[in-house]
Structure formats: C-alpha cells, structure tokens
Amino acid sequence: MKKIIAFTLCTLASAAVFATLPPLAPEAQEAAAIAKAKAAYGDKVGAYQLCQAQNKVADRFKVAGTAAPAACVAPPPFVAPVAVAPAPATLPAVK
Numbered sequence: 677m678k679k680i681i682a683f684t685l686c687t688l689a690s691a692a693v694f695a696t697l698p699p700l701a702p703e704a705q706e707a708a709a710i711a712k713a714k715a716a717y718g719d720k721v722g723a724y725q726l727c728q729a730q731n732k733v734a735d736r737f738k739v740a741g742t743a744a745p746a747a748c749v750a751p752p753p754f755v756a757p758v759a760v761a762p763a764p765a766t767l768p769a770v771k
Contacts (some may be wrong), residue, residue, distance in 0.1 A: 713757050720751040 685749040700708065743769035 686717050714754065717751065717754045724748055724751055 707757040727746075731748060738744075
C-alpha cells in the first residue's frame with residue numbers, strides 16, 4: 677500500500693513539474709524540427725537498404741520461373757525543412 681501511495685505522489689509531482697515548463701525558444705524549435713526531419717530521412721534510408729538486402733537474398737534463393745522481387749525506390753537527397761516566418765500583422769486603415 678505504501679508503494680502505491682508513493683508512486684501516486686511521485687506521478688502527481690512529476691506531472692506538475694512538466695506542466696510548468698516554459699515553451700521552447702524559436703531556435704530550439706527549429707533545431708528540433710531539423711532533428712525530426714533527419715530522423716525521418718534516416719528511416720527512409722534504412723528502409724531502402726533493407727529492401728536492397730531482402731532483394732539480394734531473394735535473388736540468391738529464387739526458383740526458376742518465379743517473378744523477380746520488387747524494385748527498391750531510393751529516397752531523395754535530404755533537404756532541411758524551411759522555417760516559415762509569421763506574416764506581419766497589418767493595421768486597419770485610419771480614416
């Protein structure tokens with residue numbers, strides 16, 4: 677019972693700490709977006725390399741008369757995401 681109460685108190689305390697964190701700076705948000713894009717690109721490259729390895733093994737054990745394995749599509753070169761600047765607010769015309 678003591679463990680359950682301690683776990684509950686720790687969970688509530690950690691939730692309160694995370695709820696009070698300030699928002700990220702714009703530079704940190706851009707760095708996070710670039711890191712996310714690089715990770716996604718790495719996943720695409722990994723999938724392409726896996727496809728090539730699977731095709732190589734399939735070709736080795738292919739029985740005569742069966743279809744060739746599907747062709748692998750190479751991912752395009754990495755392009756960093758472009759940060760979109762907010763549009764300046766326009767003031768209403770004064771008459």
